[in-house]
Amino acid sequence: MMAQLQQGGPDEKEKTTALKDLLSRIDLDELMKKDEPPLEFPDTLEGFEYIFNEKGQLRHIKTGEPFVFNYREDLHRWNQKRYEALGEIITKYIYELLQNECHLKKVTLPVDAIETEPKSFIFMSEDALVNPDKLLVLIHGNGVVRAGQWARRLIINEDLDSGTQIPYIKRAIEDNGSPEEHAIYVWDHFISQSAAENVFFVAHSYGGLAFVELMIQREAEVKNRVTAVALTDSVHNVWHQEVGKTIREWMRENCCNWVSSSEPLDTSVESMLPDCPRVSAGAAIRRRRSGADEVTFRTGPKLAR
Numbered sequence: 001m002m003a004q005l006q007q008g009g010p011d012e013k014e015k016t017t018a019l020k021d022l023l024s025r026i027d028l029d030e031l032m033k034k035d036e037p038p039l040e041f042p043d044t045l046e047g048f049e050y051i052f053n054e055k056g057q058l059r060h061i062k063t064g065e066p067f068v069f070n071y072r073e074d075l076h077r078w079n080q081k082r083y084e085a086l087g088e089i090i091t092k093y094i095y096e097l098l099q100n101e102c103h104l105k106k107v108t109l110p111v112d113a114i115e116t117e118p119k120s121f122i123f124m125s126e127d128a129l130v131n132p133d134k135l136l137v138l139i140h141g142n143g144v145v146r147a148g149q150w151a152r153r154l155i156i157n158e159d160l161d162s163g164t165q166i167p168y169i170k171r172a173i174e175d176n177g178s179p180e181e182h183a184i185y186v187w188d189h190f191i192s193q194s195a196a197e198n199v200f201f202v203a204h205s206y207g208g209l210a211f212v213e214l215m216i217q218r219e220a221e222v223k224n225r226v227t228a229v230a231l232t233d234s235v236h237n238v239w240h241q242e243v244g245k246t247i248r249e250w251m252r253e254n255c256c257n258w259v260s261s262s263e264p265l266d267t268s269v270e271s272m273l274p275d276c277p278r279v280s281a282g283a284a285i286r287r288r289r290s291g292a293d294e295v296t297f298r299t300g301p302k303l304a305r
Contacts, residue, residue, distance in 0.1 A: 036078050041085035045093065048086055052093075056160030067156050087144055087152050094148040094155075094164055098123045102169045123147055125173065127185060136172045138165045179206060180213040187214055191225070198227040208234025208257065215247050223250055231257040231276065238275045251276040 042048050049061045058067050067086075071079055098104045104123040113119050128135060144152055154163030161167050191199060203211045208231040215222050234257050238248055255276035261269055265282030 036075060037072070039078065039081050041082055043089065045086075045089055048089070050086070052160060057158075058090075058156055083156075084144070086156070090152065090155055091146045091149070094146070094166075095123075097160075097164075097166060098148045098169070102166060102173065104169070121147070126189070130185075131181075133181065136168070138168060140165070179210045183210040183214045184217050187218060187221070192218075192221060196225075199225045200227055201229040202232070203229065203234060204232045205235055208232075209236040209241070212236040212238070212241055212243060212247075212251075215250075216241065216243060219244075219247055226254070229255040229276075231255060232281060233257075233259055236275075238273055243275070248275050 045051055046061070050058055050067065051061055053059050059065065060067075069079055069083055070076075071082060095106075099106065102123075102125075104125055106121050106123055109120045109122060110117070140147065140149055141151075148165050148169075149155065149163060150165060151163050156163075201211055211229060211231075211234075229251075238251075243251075252275065257271075257276050257278045258281040259269055259278050261267070261280035261282075263269065263280035263282075265280055267280040269278040269280055271278040
């Protein structure tokens with residue numbers, strides 16, 4: 001018995017070797033392609049018959065069902081390619097959200113790249129390089145995920161909030177700076193660059209404080225461009241904000257604060273602060289739009305003079 005096994009040993013080894021040789025000649029990819037549909041897929045979400053609903057969930061247009069990976073049974077390779085094609089479309093969709101909803105700009109890298117050089121890109125907010133307070137940097141992982149994404153699987157199977165960086169970006173934008181900083185930013189990048197010879201401000205409540213802070217930071221520019229300022233129930237305070245003498249003098253000549261009062265419209269109202277005049281917004285007007293509409297446009301020309 002032992003002799004027979006010993007004699008049969010080499011034969012078994014030869015069979016195993018032959019089998020390995022045969023398997024090595026078989027293209028497994030080709031076997032998987034047998035009876036497989038063409039790897040041609042739509043180039044839009046609508047073409048795949050999917051959309052992101054109001055909750056940011058990927059759903060089938062007709063059935064409302066979540067994404068189905070095994071679209072065709074026993075065709076794993078084809079299903080995987082379909083999944084990857086959908087993922088590329090979603091990547092482009094996320095890029096559009098970053099630009100249109102988050103208002104980020106796409107910046108090509110390297111910044112000094114020549115035409116034939118390989119390029120990449122990042123997304124950044126308009127004030128990323130000028131905001132003196134803070135800068136948030138988000139770095140995604142490797143693999144198939146791209147800018148704006150944490151995990152493609154979560155985007156497809158859960159929702160946009162779970163799989164993308166968009167909630168972080170929106171939160172950063174919302175928390176990015178105070179109203180005073182926002183006013184200064186808008187002045188620097190928009191108002192100061194406008195062609196208007198005469199700029200008029202209407203500021204309500206905390207907006208008055210933001211305007212005064214703008215004057216403190218950009219005194220010469222504001223004096224040069226702003227003709228008149230109509231404040232309504234402004235909460236600014238020239239002492240707490242440490243407003244200088246030259247600004248207080250300018251405010252007395254060019255600003256007026258209409259405040260809530262039972263007195264008739266434009267009646268002088270006593271003020272403890274040495275800045276702009278305070279007058280009544282009128283009882284009737286006070287009930288509508290804080291008096292800004294009629295007060296400003298009826299008395300604005302007089303103030304401007």
